[in-house]
């Protein structure tokens with residue numbers, strides 16, 4: 001039997017960010033992960049640190065996302081200093097481009113609503129027309145009618161983030177237990193026991209951050225995490241000269257020169273395959289946006305599964321039945337890494353989630369069925 005201060009289940013971006021935050025706070029932490037048979041969300045994402053479309057109709061999510069983006073520079077600097085892994089963070093704003101008047105009208109309405117809902121917290125944005133965008137984005141196609149800009153957006157090398165979080169977690173004394181699938185546990189208030197890696201781990205705190213695995217795990221701990229898979233496909237071009245100063249929502253260029261084109265939102269269950277029709281759709285939209293992209297070769301493509309809550313907002317909870325058990329689920333684990341490491345983990349370390357996270361409880365899904 002091995003005692004520790006906290007157990008985290010799930011070694012993806014969410015679990016590792018929280019595990020790192022806990023270890024940095026001085027807790028002894030065991031991070032249990034089933035291994036490389038996951039659905040690749042943490043390895044197959046797009047790498048945006050994105051704010052401008054997050055939290056329409058849910059101002060608490062808009063604020064949480066903004067707070068996370070604000071934490072990103074400190075987290076990146078700290079990880080880079082401690083691990084020598086370059087995260088490639090750029091936060092100079094971002095653009096979302098629209099290819100029809102209808103798209104632009106919807107975007108305009110959405111941004112206005114986000115600003116209204118932000119209230120005194122503020123939400124600065126601009127709607128730009130074709131001519132203004134063309135001045136910023138050489139080679140812009142005539143199909144682009146306009147777009148939205150905010151200063152809050154950015155992007156990073158999310159694989160480097162993942163690697164750095166794991167490295168920094170271990171450097172802070174965290175134990176990473178790989179190839180261990182948790183299917184059962186003994187749970188009592190502030191007393192959790194899990195068999196993993198040939199031993200029994202015992203801790204007064206546990207965090208369920210197993211991505212899509214949380215749906216089955218949560219009830220064991222008196223929690224609920226009704227997440228579903230949502231597939232996204234991404235294409236990557238050969239490297240080319242720097243094309244744009246900032247990321248463009250579904251098109252972004254890495255510092256090395258590759259251009260990432262993404263990403264679909266498909267309801268296909270646990271199917272991680274790629275499909276030519278979706279790949280064509282992604283490529284066509286990219287070429288309509290920048291016709292010169294047609295000259296570039298696609299060198300890689302993949303699909304991965306998002307961890308999607310029913311209403312698209314994160315689920316954060318603390319078990320009433322078994323105090324000390326927490327869960328974290330979201331579909332924007334890159335963007336929210338700053339919040340998970342720097343805000344959520346300290347709450348778990350203190351033993352209670354802040355009231356600002358109350359609207360993220362899965363209790364919001366417990367509405368009686370309409371008669």
Ligand SMILES: Cc1cc2nc3c(=O)[nH]c(=O)nc-3n(C[C@H](O)[C@H](O)[C@H](O)COP(=O)(O)OP(=O)(O)OC[C@H]3O[C@@H](n4cnc5c(N)ncnc54)[C@H](O)[C@@H]3O)c2cc1C
Nearest residue numbers: 010012013014034042045046048182211213232333334335
């Ligand atoms: C195509 C695509 C594009 C995306 N683009 C962006 C983006 O631009 N910006 C952004 O912010 N986010 C993006 N995301 C989302 C982001 O990648 C995810 O939110 C994040 O990776 C989720 O991390 P996670 O740790 O919750 O889940 P996962 O990465 O799935 O990790 C969960 C881990 O838990 C382990 N596990 C599961 N069950 C168990 C169990 N029973 N016992 C032990 N271990 C278990 C798994 O093996 C896995 O390693 C994108 C996702 C996709 C798919």
